[in-house]
Amino acid sequence: MAKILLTGGAGYIGSHTYVELIASGYEVVILDNFSNSHPSVLDRLEVITGAPVIALEGDVLDANFIKDVFAEHTFDAVVHFAAKKAVGESVEQPLDYFQTNCVGFSTLLGVMKDAGVRRVVFSSTATVYGVPDILPLPENHATRPESPYAVNKLVCENLLKQLKTSDDTWSYGILRYFNPAGAHPSSLIGEDPNDIPNNLMPYIAKVATGELARLRVFGDDYDTPDGTGVRDYIHVVDLAKGHVQSLRKLIEQDESHVVNLSTGIGYSVMDMLKSYQAACGKKLEYEIVGRRAGDIDGFWGDPSLARDLLGFKAERGLDDMCKTSWNWVSRRKNN
Helix, strand or coil: CCEEECCCCCCHHHHHHHHHHHHHCEEEEEECCCCCCCCCHHHHHHHHHHCCEEEEECCCCCCHHHHHHHHHCCCCEEEEEECCCHHHHHHHHHHHHHHHHHHHHHHHHHHHHHHCCCEEEEEEEEEEEECCCCCCCCCCCCCCCCCCCHHHHHHHHHHHHHCCCHHCCCEEEEEEEEECCCCCCCCCCCCCCCCCCHHHHHHHHHHHCCCCCCCCECCCCCEEEEEEEEEEEEHHHHHHHHHHHHHHHHHHHCEEEEECCCCCCCEHHHHHHHHHHHCCCCCCEEEEECCCCCCCEECCECCHHHHHHHCCCCCCCCHHHHHHHHHHHHHHCCC
16 A cells, blocks of 8 residues: 655545545655645545544745655655645735745645655646647647746746656656546535635636625636636546556656646536536626726637556546535535
């Protein structure tokens, strides 16, 4: 049984990945500072998995703490989520984002190197591509990150590649994913932003629960079938399974890879609104407002390389994303 360190394992994607890792037979230790998650997630993970959760509270910026973790546990690999993740916030706080996302990751890698742990699955983003030249986006598309957040992710990607060049015993899985959505079928874990969400589905979810009055649709004059922007949404459970497949590739074959985790299908804002209305059984108010600077017509990925290298295939569509999201947020609101 391989033992995995899961940084940021109490967060939205991290918690779902924890469930899939346990289901696949891995032993997992969560490391989280709970800056963007809540310790109660750990209790819910115990209910889902039927087993005690090993979790340590700490920060990847704290080198001494990380060294103590690696001294106490013998890990076979690391799956790294711990990072700041809001594009807009990164524009306002570029130094904070670089410190957490880049310095934190390099601190972790340094401790891994000293401990002889040289396998890592890295949570990256499709925003490293920038404005697409072609659709769907392949992994060999030029990288032109436009936000500090995207720049951070590309810096970390390049650091991994440089490590591999310097020492071939390193292996990495760089996973560029698009727009995670939905929740676990148990309705015990899901996305739960404290403030006004940056992403579309949690925003619609707050309209559905009555926490927000209406959805603001930024533009309806894009070159798309219904005039609203089209994006690639992927169910968080499919995304989590992709991390397990990437990890397995590293452990069994030591084969590094850079892949998109996507569906290859674009859904518009109105597609999601209609699907969410069906899931919650009521009409949701919306208003059309002006475009935001930098928004583009469409953005979706080519998942074929992840399929060929990892056996990855997204199995859950938009309706399942909306249904599981609604089940999660309605349960949370009623408890």
